[in-house]
Amino acid sequence: MSSVEEVRLSLPHIELAAHLFGPEDGLPVIALHGWLDNANSFARLAPKLEGLRIIALDMAGHGHSGHRPLGAGYALWDYAHDVLQVAEQMGWKRFALLGHSMGAIVSVVLAGALPERVTHVALIDGVIPPTAAHDNTAERMGMALQAQLDLQEKRKPVYSTLDRAIEARMKGLVAVSREAAELLAQRGLMPVPGGYTWRTDSRLTLASPLRLTDEQAMSFVQRISCPAQLVVAADGMLAKHPELLERLPFSREQLPGGHHLHLNDESGAALVADCFNRFFAVP
Template identity: 55%
Template sequence: MNLDAEEIRLRLPHIELAGCLFGPKNGQPVIALHGWMDNLMTFARLVPHLRGLRILALDMAGHGHSAPRPTGASYSLFDYAVDALHAADFMGWQRFSLLGHSLGAIISAMLAAAMPERIDKLALIDGLIALTIPAQHAPGAMTAALSALASPKIRQSRAHPDRQSAITARMRGIVGVNQEAAERLAVRGLAESAEGFRWNNDPRLKLPSHIYLTPEQAHAFTRALSMPTCLILAEQGLLKVRPGVEQLLKELPLCVHQLPGRHHLHLESEQSAQAIAERFNRFFAT
């Protein structure tokens, strides 16, 4: 990471994760969780502008430089929450705050709702509520997940002939990013082999989930949040288009700031990163 960062390996009871530490050692403890198929470099623009925080940014399991889940294990929201708690214990942090983007924001909100005695504050970027399905669709979702896991060969990520081709593929991904954002994510996400350049995320991350929350369950987690929470909403992001989110945000005592930009606004634009940091610095200082 092209920042004043300390690389760290977290040998947890069940998995080994990679991370970076930023900020003063006596700063407020914060664990930062990135989005799906990203890595901790998603915070590369934002972190330099944050003040007074001791941030542990993680490559989540199966992403970046962290280990994948063991064979037979899955990438559920619950498992990511367990990882975050073990990471806090590894650091000796009984209480800490969470900074999350997208999937990382969803995990942060669910963990905070379930374990409020451990969490001081929540700082979220374009993420809050888990993807949901109606209860009657749950058996079919599990059928799809079991069938995918039973496949004799899970398709590996595509090998690209050169680095720029791999970066271009990330720019055109399911959630696209601009060139500079893709290049930053490539620092920890791209690996060279005899076949070419591959994104090193565990291919199982793309398999269907075995279980989803219902809308009622997902909203119950959000309504259970009791700690100060600051949410950055991207004008062209993904959270705004989720059904029922606009009404839910009106009902919750959250500090919400809507800013111009896409889903990765904190990484794609220096101006957006500074604007987010300005709001988060005020939030953490109060």
């Protein structure tokens, strides 16, 4: 495996941890992982990508990165702002985005909002945020506000051994392989009295107070002006929504595997890498 460099970025508003891969003169890429994951989501894929200078972030509230201050939230546009600040720090006027799941959604939001900044969009099993009809907006916000209040009473689970924590991650909301769970746990767990718990900010489990309508979400997709490639996992999340896939103007490739196909095993990572190497090589 090629070497990876651990870096910390002191942004004006938060400190983020990240992994750097690839040649210094490679095409600039900011890689964004999925919900409750971390930079190790790209541990298998990034070394297989050619000619790219990849900075894989621990997004705010995840892995070794800082948590947002009390009273702040984790909206998609807040992550998009973080990415822009990372680009400033790296001195990158233009850059590509590589995103998995929630990271793919943030990539679409940013590439649609500021299309002139983004050179390529490479997406793994994620496109737009879950949408909602506008008639239940007030009710949804009420539930989200109440959940914020109730969170103060909740405590994170503590696992007596690393093994138990890894097993819990394997069986999480989205199941992953043992190797994937171990990689995510490396950056995701911290010791506490009585064992281990996840470093992630508990506020990440809260429902979003505001969901976009379908038209609003698709407006980001439609405004993307750079080449875009979407990898759909055959047993993942997007394959269940063929009607959404048909509406996307992106190049699309379906590959075998689950939602974390780029991380679950070496063969899945190699298939995704092959697809993206072809995508990034097109002049």
